[in-house]
Amino acid sequence: MRTDVILLRFGEIMLKGRNRARFENQIVQQIKRVLKPLAKAELHKESHGRMYVELNGESYEEAQQALSKVFGLLSISPAIKVAPELAALQEAALVEMNRYPEKPKTFKVSVRRVNKQFPHDTYEMHDLLGGHILQHVDGLKVDVKHPELELHVEIRNRDSFVYSKKVAGPGGFPLGSNGKAMLMLSGGIDSPVAGYLAMKRGLRIEAVHFHSYPYTSERAKQKVIDLTRVLADYAGSIHLHLVPFTEIQTKLKESCRDNLIITLMRRAMYRITEQLAEKRDALAIVTGESLGQVASQTLSNMNVIGRAAEIPVLRPLVTMDKLEIIPIAETIRTFPISILPYEDCCTLFVPKSPSTNPSLKVVERQEAWMEWLPEAIREAVEKTEIMLIKPEEKSEEDHLF
Template sequence: MKPDMIMLRLGELTLKGKNRSRFEKVVFEQVKKSVQSFSRLTFVLEFGRVYIHLNEESYEAVQKRLRKVLGLSSFSPVYTAPLELEEIQSTALAAMEMLDNGQAEFKVTVRRVNKKFPYDSQEMNKLVAGYILKAVPGLRVNVNQPEVELKVELREKQALIFSQSVTGVGGFPLGTNGKAMLMLSGGIDSPVAGFLALRQGLRLEAVHFHSYPYTSERSQQKVKELVAKLSGYAGDIRLHMVPFTSIQTRIHEVYKEDLFITLLRRAMFRITEKLAENYGASAIVTGESLGQVASQTINSMNVIGRAVEVPIIQPLVCMEKKEIIRIAEDIDTFEISILPYEDCCTLFMPPYPSTNPSLRIVESIEKSMEWLDAELDEAVRLTEQIWVGADEKPQFAALF
């Protein structure tokens, strides 16, 4: 037996306050967009829920798309039955048998929305559970801690029967909390930071700094693949590919000591801020996690962050590496992130980067670089914009 429909539950955050109707509308539109290739689907929006009528479309294929819709808390495959006791009982039994767990402890929970139905909720609990027990002797009823809870909703025109609940992404609907620029390296952390920012309702554009020809085209393709993974949750994402070779080499000519990385990072932040102004973003998202590397001590992050005036959002700042890796595996970016292609931050790396930079000294060095502002503007002018979608195909094999 195949499900007839899917019941979608919107996240609790989307249902609070005056923003509820706006959030519901955004999630509803994202749901329809995510499954637009399935032409036979039809939709019904109710308070806090969306119902998708499958109309013979594949549940398995549709649910894969739904698992990436931001703001969607959970969903359930639903079997429908006419408002007749025998039909409800037989459909409920078939739904239980689909779980392939004949030894489970279960309970039946009936919700009678249609008050004209001749049996009340308590009567229906017993009538449906008793019918299932007779048909499957290995089952046992446990009303306190059941392994399976079979739910039956008696609505105006039909009964809805379901037991499974698939966890969605949750969070806020896409773009409901504004727009930010994601500073995206090729590492593990920044794609995870981008995902968490998306889940908080931010629409993202990605910014990547490359030092071609010192860094290869392979590293740039790697970043495109990471953006493609994030695009699975957000739709097409604009990727800004910033040529950083000139700035990096000129800074290295002037200064090669322990503050080199601090100077580079400040230049990156300033370029990203300029791009944010040009493309209507209000914040910068980064993948810093406190204490992981020299540029991610509290003092380093303070000095680097002082280079810009826009807010800096650091979703990973107090997370452990193993937690970050777990999320990277969940969103399917980990295997791409660990591919051994260099990024620009590995170029000219000093042996002992400063963990406690002085803002006064850093600003003094920058003032001696009279050419720096012009170089930053030129990097912005030469930045290439690429739209990346979730269908971006891996090209690593072709690069060897």
């Protein structure tokens, strides 16, 4: 099956006006990163925003898999590249029509003629290519409204492209084009999906995980490292901040009202994450909260907890339920890791009847009584370990800072 090049299409970045060049440069960097293992593949950029990858013998399947990790890429097409000459285009059209084991019964030809010096206009090319195909492929009919296969032909100045297939990309914005945020990453299903969706909107993320050793195991820690590694497949690398939270949790258990433990714990987490964000030049916090899913995610609790942070708190999953979240987790390959039965600190000391409608004044009064809390938060930030996680299999490249 012949594939010379892969045509690339971009979504929202094409609407960015004066910032478009910046967005294009960022997506070029990401494309080159994911294609680095395919040494012979080359990225080409033409006028009018067209980019394509010349495979030069590299595997199309491997290139497609790599490009599926590039945010901002709307779709790709495996294509045949030929000279802008009628005979070459007719031959390529036949090759493309014979690409499929099950032959279509109907087709149409769509021509885009960028090269205005080409001797045949668009309408002539429809007839010249469509007629050539009908002469050489049995059992075909033209259907311009609902064809089983649409053959696309782009005639440009130096080259022409023939293709019939579009493969969806992840869409969104190029990674890092909208700044940096801190992802509060638990070991559950939701927060990795929130991280993926945040990256899709152009955020570069750093992950923050709270652990309560010895109440949580090394396996729980490894589970979060593995989740970060999957997300790093889309980013090249991600810094993971491992925050010791045992002391704060145990003191909260000893000194505050039982039904407010979850609310106070989450507020402490927000404050720690915000301080880490300031150190890492991040401008927001990303969480996996979904409205009404658990006691701490009622609107009242979200309001009280969210006020602990002064920077924006982004909740990509806030209106989604598990039936919508799980398919995304399966697609990005975090789901099998997320369901491993290793508890994180959020499952510890959970009261039987947590408050679903806490009073902000009561919560703030409770915190004012806990004179130890600011120092405990400062110590947790100071003792936080940072790991650089890369997408490769566990190796020496994962290391502490």
